[in-house]
Amino acid sequence: MTQTLQPSVVNRRGPLRHTKAQLENRRLTVGFIGGSITDARPGHNWPEPVTRWLADQFPQARITVENAGIGATGSDLAVFRAKRDLIDPGCDLVFVEFAVNDWEVPTERRNKTREGLLRQLLADGTRDVVLVYTYNQDMYEDMMNGRVPHSIAEFEALAEHYGLSSVWMGLHALNEVRRGILQWEEWLPDGLHPTQRGSFSYGTSVIGFLQEELLSNVPASSEAAAPKELPAPLTEGHWQNARFVPFEDIRTEGPWTVRRWVNLQWIDHALSTFAVGSKLSFDFEGTVLALAFDFGKRSAEFRYRVDGGEWTTSNRERPDWCGPSGWLKLEVLFDDLPSGIHHFELEVVHGSRPDCGGTNLDLAFAGIV
Incomplete structure (x- = not known):
């Protein structure tokens, strides 16, 4: 409003x-x-x-x-x-x-x-x-x-x-x-x-x-001194406590590699595959789960679920300005999970969109709050 x-x-x-x-x-x-x-x-x-x-x-x-x-x-x-x-x-x-x-x-x-x-x-x-x-x-x-x-x-x-x-x-x-x-x-x-x-x-x-x-x-x-402590937040559930799932805690099936990422300066290493059907999974504690990718027109789609629930398949738009890769793109998959420990699963799929021209899945990080 x-x-x-x-x-x-x-x-x-x-x-x-x-x-x-x-x-x-x-x-x-x-x-x-x-x-x-x-x-x-x-x-x-x-x-x-x-x-x-x-x-x-x-x-x-x-x-x-x-x-x-x-x-x-x-x-x-x-x-x-x-x-x-x-x-x-x-x-x-x-x-x-x-x-x-x-x-x-x-x-x-x-x-x-x-x-x-x-x-x-x-x-x-x-x-x-x-x-x-x-x-x-x-x-x-x-x-x-x-x-x-x-x-x-x-x-x-x-x-x-x-x-x-x-x-x-x-x-x-x-x-x-x-x-x-x-x-x-x-x-x-x-x-x-x-x-x-x-x-x-x-x-x-x-x-x-x-x-x-x-x-x-x-x-x-x-100058007048700044307050020594932050005031109480305005927004319940704010994301100050954002953190990462280490790659070593992510279990994989299929040909995955951790690579120093020379293609995009904002990524240090990526967990990478181009094999359809490759899978990953991990456990995490939090209410928010987001994945960041080096994304573009040669990127794969994926299906995912949490805690053994229904599978959801990603269907990401690739605008005309989007190149084959090079877009550090965040996907917030869940933002209102109940507090506690959760189990996440992902499988690489090709994607049926006409603008999906590849099967690369390059994971920059798995982020949780």
Whole structure:
């Protein structure tokens, strides 16, 4: 449901204490996580002007960038990636962008994944987190009529609860269109993904926020201290406790191999087969089970069940932009299991879709909550 919050490009809810302290120490590691609009691979997305501004403004500091954005992924996958790609590299400042890619995810699910992600990032009290929001066409009517689209309003509720600042980059760009500064086709040539000019507009809104936050003469040591403990969660069943089933705990039948995965930098090793009929199984304790794959048009389908129940066969869409592989795709198979220990089984099948052109099954991880 659309919310009637007052739309604002920037909402400040707390100082960037850790960022300022690290800049005073002449070292800052900046993390980004989100979808294709944040992904570093195009070379022009909005993190690029933000990074350039930081390097220019603070030449005495070594700026390290950990851009963990991946196209066509949401906050559910991010929950399982945060430790490897943002926390372990020591990010001091993290920007989170999932208002668009979570758009079609049911509210109950995305509230669990988003809050789980934020609680992971905030748990050790060593980094600042800023939420940023982009744009899709489904937001148009709300934004043109001064309303906050539901996906953003739900993020804002979390931002209020955890005292996180936010920057609505999409509203900034839309305001530039209204003012005659930015042409729509300059902003969104394909209706969703900015190129150089639109990304610069997005980045400018974040830079404006950072200018006010970081260029004040107030030293980090005098800023109000952040709470030492996280507040109680807003969402029951949030995914903060996301973890993995080790490959060594997965039983296999047929020709499986564990391979160092050189094809996609976000995967260290994959459990891999291309033999139809190959099987795997494992036991786990939790209420959520999700599998992540290096997925594409040459990927197999699979059938699966838990606790000896009915078999379900996957039937995954392969859009035109999807290549033979290279999409780190998460499949949430169960998200409301009863608490306790469960037994999972999977069998590789070819799949009967016309766009299913192979039998590769490359498992990046089995994730549980």
